[in-house]
Amino acid sequence: xxxxxxxxxxxxxxxxxxxxxxxxxxxxxxxxxxxxxxxxxxxxxxxxxxxxxxxxxxxxxxxxxxxxxxxxxxxxxxxxxxxxxxxxxxxxxxxxxxxxxxxxxxxxxxxxxxxxxxxxxxxxxxxxxxxxxxxxxxxxxxxxxxxxxxxxxxxxxxxxxxxxxxxxxxxxxxxxxxxxxxxxxxxxxxxxxxxxxxxxxxxxxxxxxxxxxxxxxxxxxxxxxxxxxxxxxxxxxxxxxxxxxxxxxxxxxxxxxxxxxxxxxxxxxxxxxxxxxxxxxxxxxxxxxxxxxxxxxxxxxxxxxxxxxxxxxxxxxxxxxxxxxxxxxxxxxxxxxxxxxxxxxxxxxxxxxxxxxxxxxxxxxxxxxxxxxxxxx
Numbered sequence: 172x173x174x175x176x177x178x179x180x181x182x183x184x185x186x187x188x189x190x191x192x193x194x195x196x197x198x199x200x201x202x203x204x205x206x207x208x209x210x211x212x213x214x215x216x217x218x219x220x221x222x223x224x225x226x227x228x229x230x231x232x233x234x235x236x237x238x239x240x241x242x243x244x245x246x247x248x249x250x251x252x253x254x255x256x257x258x259x260x261x262x263x264x265x266x267x268x269x270x271x272x273x274x275x276x277x278x279x280x281x282x283x284x285x286x287x288x289x290x291x292x293x294x295x296x297x298x299x300x301x302x303x304x305x306x307x308x309x310x311x312x313x314x315x316x317x318x319x320x321x322x323x324x325x326x327x328x329x330x331x332x333x334x335x336x337x338x339x340x341x342x343x344x345x346x347x348x349x350x351x352x353x354x355x356x357x358x359x360x361x362x363x364x365x366x367x368x369x370x371x372x373x374x375x376x377x378x379x380x381x382x383x384x385x386x387x388x389x390x391x392x393x394x395x396x397x398x399x400x401x402x403x404x405x406x407x408x409x410x411x412x413x414x415x416x417x418x419x420x421x422x423x424x425x426x427x428x429x430x431x432x433x434x435x436x437x438x439x440x441x442x443x444x445x446x447x448x449x450x451x452x453x454x455x456x457x458x459x460x461x462x463x464x465x466x467x468x469x470x471x472x473x474x475x476x477x478x479x480x481x482x483x484x485x486x487x488x489x490x491x492x493x494x495x496x497x498x499x500x501x502x503x504x505x506x507x508x509x510x511x512x513x514x515x516x517x518x519x520x521x522x523x524x525x526x527x528x529x530x531x532x533x534x535x536x537x538x539x540x541x542x543x544x545x546x547x548x
Contacts (some may be wrong), residue, residue, distance in 0.1 A: 210260065292338075331385065458519075
């Protein structure tokens, strides 16, 4: 066979696989034009996980996702006496890779007597980096891959699925669909439910709080090689959930789905878009200097500074702590000598001035000078 023909066939095969992969994950969420909002809690007002919803009183009602946003895929036999109402709020905190949830339900029949999977369930699926990848081996792209290999390589690794029992009676609070049960435990998750008085088969009100950590990678080998999803303002992530409503053995009253796709439980690209919101204006200062930096070349002592100030800013002044300054918003600065530097950013705008200094965060080790912290040439 001519080499040219072999090469062309190989190129066409690779191109076909690439197009298949791209078409599968080009749309990384369901209904991306209708994103939901994730409320940002101030750092000094993080919800306490105790089942008390008072910490969530600051969250506007516009963040609530209720039954009107879900559709029932398995309605079952109509029951005039059936009552089900579920409301969910989602929050986050800048600097923490955590997603906080407040779940509240009113149900005329709570099903939680079975020690196994049969239970009223809040099924939650999270894709922290919008990979869109499948998490269930049934949807693997390579049909030649064995089920055992697929389970190890993709079951919950890049997209996580939690079956949260509502309520959990004499069993753990959730089942993680995959081989990573450690992601539902501290330091990667926490949970608490408010006390309830109803028994199995009775109606009532149920409330729980919990937080989880989304992962870009969470392998079967454990947490040692896991990679948390980085959460930051205005980032869009994939989330969806379903309310699995059981009303006794062999009786299902519904599968209430937030996604328009039934198989969202196993395919990351079918999740809904959620945007991590900035702080609400009521929690922000009119003007507040904030900044960060990254050393981009340690040998040249080259540092990239990034302004993260809040408010309308019209003027920036950077004091790099070595006798030099800059009026750029995002300057790059090369230090001519080693040392520990106090860097100050002063910003101005219609609301006034604000200043923030960081003491010795920017440091380049050098020879020690008695009585000082700089090593000048």
